[in-house]
Amino acid sequence: MLESVGKLNYAIVLCDDINRMKAFYREFFPFPVVSETEASLALGAGHVLLALRKRERSYDGPRRRCRVAWCTASLSCVARRSRRVLPTAG
DSSP, rough: OOOOOOOOEEEEEEEEEHHHHHHHHHHHOOOOEEEEEEEEEEETTTTTTEEESSSSSSSGTTTOOOOEEEEESOOHHHHHHHHHSSSSOO
């Protein structure tokens, strides 16, 4: 039986237009700003860090696709679940 994820530590949303997304998230989520750079914004959403990051790294994937990265204390259960739930490329 698979374990469920018990706690989410952070979530990262990759953005093409970081300034537009910063403005939207600041208005939509009035959480305190934890850190900000030209290419990122991190908001303290209780026990979870909600972060935006400009899509600029080679491994970020193609534009116009939604990519969300997240962290939990129990990555092994996520890996087991993703192998079972997500289809494999082929």
